[in-house]
Amino acid sequence: MQLQYETDGGSGSAIRRRPRRRVLLAGVGLVVASLVAGRGFAAGLFVSSEQIHAENIAGLSGAPTVYSWDDFNRVLNLLPGTPSPGGLVWKPQIGTWLLNGSTARTSTRNKDANVLMDLATVDASMVVTITPGNGSARPGVTFNDDGTNNMLLLYSASGGGTLTLSTYFGPNRVFLASTSGVGNPTSSFELRVTSNGPTITVFVNGTLRITQTLTGTDLCKFKDIGSGCTPDGRPNVGFGIWADNDTSSTFDDFRVESV
Amino acid sequence: MVTTMFRRSRRQAIFALALGIVGVGGVLASAASLNIANSTLGAGTTVIASCDTNGVTLDYNNTYIPSAGRYNTTSVVVRGLNNVCNAKRLDLTLKRNTGVVLGSGSILSLSLPIGTTSATVTLTPAANANLVRGAAVVISG
Numbered sequence: 001m002q003l004q005y006e007t008d009g010g011s012g013s014a015i016r017r018r019p020r021r022r023v024l025l026a027g028v029g030l031v032v033a034s035l036v037a038g039r040g041f042a043a044g045l046f047v048s049s050e051q052i053h054a055e056n057i058a059g060l061s062g063a064p065t066v067y068s069w070d071d072f073n074r075v076l077n078l079l080p081g082t083p084s085p086g087g088l089v090w091k092p093q094i095g096t097w098l099l100n101g102s103t104a105r106t107s108t109r110n111k112d113a114n115v116l117m118d119l120a121t122v123d124a125s126m127v128v129t130i131t132p133g134n135g136s137a138r139p140g141v142t143f144n145d146d147g148t149n150n151m152l153l154l155y156s157a158s159g160g161g162t163l164t165l166s167t168y169f170g171p172n173r174v175f176l177a178s179t180s181g182v183g184n185p186t187s188s189f190e191l192r193v194t195s196n197g198p199t200i201t202v203f204v205n206g207t208l209r210i211t212q213t214l215t216g217t218d219l220c221k222f223k224d225i226g227s228g229c230t231p232d233g234r235p236n237v238g239f240g241i242w243a244d245n246d247t248s249s250t251f252d253d254f255r256v257e258s259v
Numbered sequence: 260m261v262t263t264m265f266r267r268s269r270r271q272a273i274f275a276l277a278l279g280i281v282g283v284g285g286v287l288a289s290a291a292s293l294n295i296a297n298s299t300l301g302a303g304t305t306v307i308a309s310c311d312t313n314g315v316t317l318d319y320n321n322t323y324i325p326s327a328g329r330y331n332t333t334s335v336v337v338r339g340l341n342n343v344c345n346a347k348r349l350d351l352t353l354k355r356n357t358g359v360v361l362g363s364g365s366i367l368s369l370s371l372p373i374g375t376t377s378a379t380v381t382l383t384p385a386a387n388a389n390l391v392r393g394a395a396v397v398i399s400g
Contacts, residue, residue, distance in 0.1 A: 051309060051310045051400070052309065053309035054395070055314055055396045057314075058393040059394075060392065061391040062318075062319050063321035071325040071328070127323075
């Protein structure tokens with residue numbers, strides 16, 4: 001505080017005013033700085049007073065990978081030999097398969113009529129919506145099919161009222177499991193068949209209906225699991241739709257996806 | 260004369276100093292009232308003073324779209340919510356690997372009665388499930 005001892009020999013007012021101004025300015029500056037800082041703190045703390053919780057969570061959706069699919073919603077007459085929207089080609093097998101509006105069906109009555117898509121995996125889940133044409137129709141699906149009439153077969157009967165799972169190896173059909181009271185005759189139902197390792201599960205409209213475990217030579221025939229299988233190594237792994245002497249049933253919204 | 264001036268200047272200096280002290284004190288008081296000491300800052304997980312300190316988990320609801328041959332994520336179940344977050348707002352954004360937003364949804368006021376620790380957020384638009392690589396969750400209020 002040197003100022004109190006300074007004089008200019010006259011009034012001394014000039015010297016006196018300068019320090020007073022400085023002091024006042026310093027004080028005001030401190031206040032302004034404090035207010036600005038206060039506002040800054042307040043702005044920052046306004047967030048914390050709201051209790052924000054923010055979190056980034058990495059991860060996949062868990063949705064299955066769709067290997068191939070077909071909603072049959074296109075203008076084509078013949079199904080076999082044509083590519084599906086999913087990219088894979090429908091492989092001709094038995095029967096004359098047609099696109100009928102937005103569904104697929106057979107146009108002639110053939111025993112074991114079926115059409116396939118060949119995949120690169122023996123483990124997959126196949127889903128299709130089936131509308132049985134009448135009480136005697138037998139629509140179904142075929143899977144782990146090598147394209148030479150060796151397959152796992154699941155078909156419905158009694159207009160969709162029962163489901164039967166069997167192996168079909170050459171001319172020999174062997175019953176594995178069945179269930180009844182599945183649905184109302186001729187009503188549409190969504191059928192899901194999952195072939196995962198030795199286990200086969202069947203769902204109708206989301207409800208589990210059949211669980212079956214393949215054993216012994218069936219594992220060799222249809223899943224190529226283990227060694228010493230005869231035949232060893234399946235040339236193809238087909239998943240497709242099947243209709244036995246049935247031109248009235250229709251198929252829709254087909255897909256094969258990861259288990 | 261000099262003595263008078265000296266007294267006046269001293270008063271002014273004291274007054275200015277007092278103003279400054281009041282200002283600084285105001286800042287400290289402001290900070291104290293807003294609980295700055297209790298807030299935390301971090302990246303990736305909990306960011307700032309949170310009603311949920313141990314994080315949440317997500318379950319995705321996916322629906323198959325027959326005409327597209329793929330699944331859409333239509334909603335997300337947020338699990339592990341703390342009841343303290345009740346009545347707060349929850350925003351969720353799904354992102355792909357590039358960070359681009361795929362879909363988002365909000366719950367304006369969480370309903371978390373005792374025993375309830377999850378809430379479902381409906382997404383608009385539904386997201387292509389194949390592209391989802393993560394989500395950002397923000398609870399505020």
